[in-house]
């Protein structure tokens with residue numbers, strides 16, 4: 272098994288999933304499932320948790336790395352799940368080094384949560400991708416509209 276990516280949420284997340292896969296492959300990561308979550312509603316977070324449990328059942332030996340907006344805003348929720356090996360923030364998920372550390376030293380030697388304060392991020396690195404797997408139309412990232420501030424999207428429901 273190489274690297275599988277499961278994507279929730281918007282087109283930006285879909286684009287970033289391709290970047291993640293490419294960076295993880297370039298870092299030499301293998302046997303991993305990257306789950307790129309969305310935090311727009313409680314239901315989106317619930318679906319991510321459900322998918323993580325299912326992924327673990329179907330891939331007992333894979334490294335499960337959870338990232339995306341729900342991981343950014345609720346890192347501990349995902350870190351507490353026994354099925355999860357690593358939680359990456361929205362900035363860290365785009366960095367090759369995040370995956371290289373796991374590929375080189377193993378998941379056991381990596382701190383389980385690598386999520387920084389998103390408000391400290393002043394720049395997001397532009398990435399080019401070769402294509403979007405499973406889609407006939409590509410997306411071009413022109414602007415990162417939310418600048419990863421997350422509260423732009425999150426709908427607090429139920430009130």
Ligand code: SF4
Pocket residue numbers: 279280281282283284308309310311339340417424425
């Ligand atoms: S929270 Fe917003 S930016 Fe993040 S994946 Fe969901 S819709 Fe996209």
